[in-house]
Amino acid sequence: MHLSLLGRLWPTPIKARRKAVDKLGELLGELHDVFVMRALLAADGEPLGPPEDTKLLRRLLKRSEKSLSKACLTEAADLFGDSPKRSARKLARKARDDLAAPHEEAKAA
Template sequence: RRARKALDKAGSRGDADDFHDLRKAAKTHGMHLSLLGRLWPTPIKARRKAVDELGEKLGELHDVFVLRTLLDAGERPLGSAQETRLLSKLLRRSEKSLKKTCLVAAADLFGERPRR
């Protein structure tokens, strides 16, 4: 349930904090799957792999958010103005791509209500 809420927020607002909450929810879900995997290793294995991959992509996205924040602060230039503009452009492109990838993967994992 927490992961689905985080997915909804990340999809609608797209803030760094929303994606961070989604990552935390994915990590928690991964820990739960790890425990369940001891009881049912075969059915849990594929889902656990997908959750771990989502966590990695969300971690990459977090790194992009942090770099953009540092770059936008502009207190200590990381290079020439031209290099900074290029880096900013590449980070925006990477952020857009990672957001899309993460939202699709998270929707596959958490989009439907759990069956009871």
């Protein structure tokens, strides 16, 4: 939501970050789906069938969980790897550059 608000004011740098946040959200949603399926497989009453019938599904879900967890951590590190101070400095630098560009163009004309 914060990126949506900032994007209206300052679309250039926010657009790429918004795409990365959306990608991470999709990956986290898929990982949640895997957790739900694994919980159903482990539930009392075996709603998805007995363990001998769901062995392959369990293996595939475990493999998917491992892969998705790794991808989520990688994406999150890319998005949130900087300290808050460093992120604020980067954002301020980009804002100064964007604000200075129209002023410098006016001087040149």
